[in-house]
Amino acid sequence: MQKVFGLSGLVSSALAVVTRLILGAIVLLVLYDVAMRNLARPVAWTASFIEILLIYVAFLPMPWLVRQKGHVCADFLRHALPPGARRAAEKLVCLLAIGICLYLGGIAFELFAENVRTGAYDVRSFDVPRWSIYLPMVVGMWLSAVEFLRFLFGEDSLYAVDVRDIEGF
Template identity: 30%
Template sequence: MRQRGPAGPAPVSQASSSESDMRSFIRAVSAVSRLLGVIGALLLLAAIFAVSHMVFVRYVLVQSTVWQTEFTIFAIVAATFLGAPWVLIERGHVNVDILQIASGPRVRAILQALSGLASLVFVGLIAYASWYHFHESWTNGWMTESVWAIPLWIPVLPMLVGTVWLAVQYIAELMRLWLDGADPHLANQDALFSDTVKKA
């Protein structure tokens, strides 16, 4: 038995091997995304600690603070970017899916593919801008304009890592869409949408 691929008939074993490689890639990318999500959560905890420490130093010890405010800002920004790939896996990003829910499986898959490609381009542009800013900060030795005065490339690095890996995760999601079809989460909402329309 043979399956037809883009370049003509291909042995089933070859097609199965290709699919296995794609699924291995998807699992590996998702594992790294979840690790980045854990790091982002730890950064949020660190930001909470920094704010608590700042309050203690200012109002209990009655002393000035140096690093706490800036660290908190950078930690929250880093957590946002590093956690973005994991949020994509969990379908946590804001999106308007009423058309996808109301569509059939084929149209739904097409809409998800177009949405994924558009998002990949957008994230790619942000990743390029992050790389440019990181490179400028590194080569020029830029520092933050504060008493703490840390190298600027340090807070920019999580933005670069997060956006690059978010782009990789989008590629993995497009591969998953190619292998498995439309997102089953939306398909499960199909009946609920139909019932709501009928009741209206």
Template identity: 30%
Template sequence: MTTDSPGGLLPRLASAHDAISFAGFMLGAGAIGLIVAIYAYEVTMRYFFVAPTMWASDFVSFLLLFSVFLVMPWLTREGGHVAVTLLPDMLPERLGSLLLRLGWIAGSAACLWAAWISLQENIVLFERGTATLTVVRFPKWALTAVITYGLLNSGLYFARLAIFPAAEVQGDGGRHA
């Protein structure tokens, strides 16, 4: 069995990457739901019972970070990132495709570089035992690890887009429902 066959290593790795990213997407969507529930609870407690919480704002901040960086890889996979394609759309198909691939390579390099920087900061924060300066103390490395996850996986999706046809990245023949 070769790595380029349908049952090869690359398709299995791509499927695992997709499964992990979809799980992150679902967790990020759940974080948005929790933000709504926490804010509703905070408003109820503050204005109806005159007993505001001290923790709600902290959790909303943490969950907002989670929602952005857990969802980011899946949105990159689905083409939900910001893309200005005016020039590639105006060029002949072959040249436009090349320009898009160059953009994906640049996006991959930027995300992977930022992920590397973030990883270095994760390590420093972990070694120092640094926690947030909030009512609810939370280890900062756990928060920045989510940033690293999002940047790394988005960088991998941009690389997949640059190297493979869109149909292989999306796993659905390029068709979106």
């Protein structure tokens, strides 16, 4: 199981790097779009391309954020519980998060597989294979489920975090 968690960590870190590159590309595309609107003729494809990239930016870093405890949580209710109940509540939260990630990842996978099978395209200012829109959802959700599983079976707490321990800070 530790090998799976280690591999998940490597893939999650790689996806976080890819996300940073995509964010840089989005910034450059916005600058290009604004410049072209003011200096020459507007470019039709940049807004559509950025919309697709934003889907990747939303889903690809999810497992890394879970691993680094960079997700948003409100744990005021957990702090009101006695210590033993806190750990039980944390396990329940992990189980719920795993279930949600697997369920939503399964729906995204069904849509991904259907669009691969049919060869459907999303028609915008340019044609995009529709499966490419669902792929980051599948990857992000399922790898996030693995990361929540790591908290469920590991010694590390989902809630205990020191900002200095978060990669990138």
